[in-house]
Amino acid sequence: MKKTTLVFLAAAVAAIGAGAWYYSQPAAPAAHAAQGKQGQQGPTVVNVVTPQRQDVPVLLSANGTVSPISTVDLHPQTTSTIVKVHIKEGQFVKQGELMFSLDSRSENANVEKAQAQVMRDRATLADLERQYQRSMDLLAQKFIAQGAVDTLRSQVEQARAVLNADLAATQAVKVDASYTTIRAPMTGRVGAINVYPGSLVQLSTSLTTVTQLNPINVSFTLPESALAGLLAAQQGGAVPVEVESGGKLFKGKLSFIDNAVDPMAGVIRVKAEFDNSQTQLWPGQYVNTKLTVQTLKDVLVVPQNAIISNTRGTFVYKVGADQTAEVANVKRLHGFGPYAAVSGLNGDEKVIVEGKQNLRPGGKVRIAEAEGKKKGGDGNGAAKKKDSAA
Numbered sequence: 001m002k003k004t005t006l007v008f009l010a011a012a013v014a015a016i017g018a019g020a021w022y023y024s025q026p027a028a029p030a031a032h033a034a035q036g037k038q039g040q041q042g043p044t045v046v047n048v049v050t051p052q053r054q055d056v057p058v059l060l061s062a063n064g065t066v067s068p069i070s071t072v073d074l075h076p077q078t079t080s081t082i083v084k085v086h087i088k089e090g091q092f093v094k095q096g097e098l099m100f101s102l103d104s105r106s107e108n109a110n111v112e113k114a115q116a117q118v119m120r121d122r123a124t125l126a127d128l129e130r131q132y133q134r135s136m137d138l139l140a141q142k143f144i145a146q147g148a149v150d151t152l153r154s155q156v157e158q159a160r161a162v163l164n165a166d167l168a169a170t171q172a173v174k175v176d177a178s179y180t181t182i183r184a185p186m187t188g189r190v191g192a193i194n195v196y197p198g199s200l201v202q203l204s205t206s207l208t209t210v211t212q213l214n215p216i217n218v219s220f221t222l223p224e225s226a227l228a229g230l231l232a233a234q235q236g237g238a239v240p241v242e243v244e245s246g247g248k249l250f251k252g253k254l255s256f257i258d259n260a261v262d263p264m265a266g267v268i269r270v271k272a273e274f275d276n277s278q279t280q281l282w283p284g285q286y287v288n289t290k291l292t293v294q295t296l297k298d299v300l301v302v303p304q305n306a307i308i309s310n311t312r313g314t315f316v317y318k319v320g321a322d323q324t325a326e327v328a329n330v331k332r333l334h335g336f337g338p339y340a341a342v343s344g345l346n347g348d349e350k351v352i353v354e355g356k357q358n359l360r361p362g363g364k365v366r367i368a369e370a371e372g373k374k375k376g377g378d379g380n381g382a383a384k385k386k387d388s389a390a
Contacts (some may be wrong), residue, residue: 042364043364048319051300051349056294056341058229058334064220064243064284069273070186074207075101077179082199089193093210100207102196104180111177114170121163124277128156188212189279190207211283216276217255218243220289221267229268229293241272245287250274252290296333299341306353307332307340316342317359319367321351325359 073313080102087099132152138144191209195201218241222230233239239254252274261268272289273282282285306316313329328351330344345351350367352359359365 020384023235043247043323043366044325044355044358045368046317046319046325046352046359046365047368048350048352049303049306050341051302051345051351053298053300053347056296056299056301056334056336058296059336060222060226060229060291060293061288062150062220062291064218064272064287064289066281066283066287067217068188068211068213068283069215069217070188071209071211072185072188072282073209074099074182074185075203076182076201076207077098077203077206078102078107078176079200079202080104080180082195082197082201084197085193087190087208089190089208091190093188093190094186095187097184097186098181098298099190100182102180102182102201104177105333107173107177107180110173111170114166114173117166118163118170121159121166125156127157128152128159132156135239161228171313182207184210186210186212213281213283213323214276215273216283217271217273218252218281218287218289219269219271221262221265221269222291224261224268226293227257227261227268230254230268230291240292241274242290242292243272243274243281243287244282244290245285250281260327296341297320299343300345300347301341302330302345302351303341303353304335304338304340306351306356307342308356316345317352317356319352319365323362323365325352325356325360325363325365 027283048277082100083103084101085099086101087093087097093099132149132155135144135149135152139146139149188210191211193208194367195205195207199205201207230239234254234257241252241254243250243252252272254270256271258269270291272291302316307330308315308317313334315327315329316326328345328349330342333341335341354364354368355365
């Protein structure tokens with residue numbers, strides 16, 4: 001028993017001694033090599049661009065609908081029968097052009113009757129005026145009393161009033177007679193015609209429509225955040241608006257800003273007016289609109305992907321004189337496509353656009369173009385190819 005216990009104690013002592021010797025030895029050469037490699041990490045390869053100075057138009061884009069300035073639905077103003085239709089569907093008419101003729105026999109007879117009444121009133125008035133003039137002469141010679149002269153004078157005034165009333169009645173009858181001819185209220189295009197010669201028409205009957213096509217409007221909406229810029233641009237003069245339809249570009253100007261913002265959608269309704277002498281814009285057509293609110297003069301432009309925004313603000317990385325990454329605070333003025341107009345730069349910086357995800361302020365960098373030249377490449381490097389693909 002004692003012998004077995006001594007054997008176990010000797011084995012335990014030997015194991016403890018071996019472990020102490022192992023852990024007291026220096027680290028393996030492989031570990032030293034790995035640590036040395038990490039401590040000697042090279043600079044980050046980056047792509048850079050120089051900010052470009054140019055004029056940048058501030059554009060607002062929206063989907064719009066072509067709408068006519070005015071559309072008139074023609075109705076007769078009397079109950080009658082169509083005698084003749086003088087126009088065709090789809091025809092262009094000028095203002096005042098005859099379109100429909102209605103049965104006018106009854107109206108013409110009423111006009112003649114009213115004119116005859118006017119002629120009778122004039123004859124009666126002329127006779128009374130002659131009598132009144134003779135009575136004035138007789139009164140001067142004291143052959144008649146003053147009362148007789150006064151009676152004749154009132155009869156003359158009464159006859160003159162009757163004549164004026166009948167003249168007004170004649171004019172009213174002529175107006176009624178004019179309703180039997182329907183003319184174009186404006187220059188435009190005729191729509192579908194719903195009646196034919198012989199059709200009985202009433203006040204509720206729709207004859208056709210006339211739509212003004214030149215000039216023409218485009219209606220669209222913009223977010224309420226653009227309202228201040230719109231009003232400022234309108235005060236400065238005509239605001240240009242462009243419309244694209246069918247691969248063609250049309251230029252017009254802003255003509256209307258609504259007097260209230262839609263509280264449900266948070267948008268403002270606006271209209272632009274366009275010349276449509278070639279009738280290439282059609283009512284109801286959907287188009288893409290671009291509104292130039294203002295133009296930023298001589299501003300610096302950098303790629304959008306060079307700008308970083310976080311809790312510290314908005315900035316870009318630029319290459320310093322000692323080939324280190326430096327932070328340059330910027331303000332985004334306007335973004336358009338892959339580029340943005342910014343302030344806060346001088347224009348001669350080398351702004352980092354690719355490789356910035358691994359950068360820290362003060363970190364060493366190497367421009368990809370220089371790296372490519374060392375390797376005999378095309379001077380762009382892999383990072384630039386990646387940026388081009390993006």
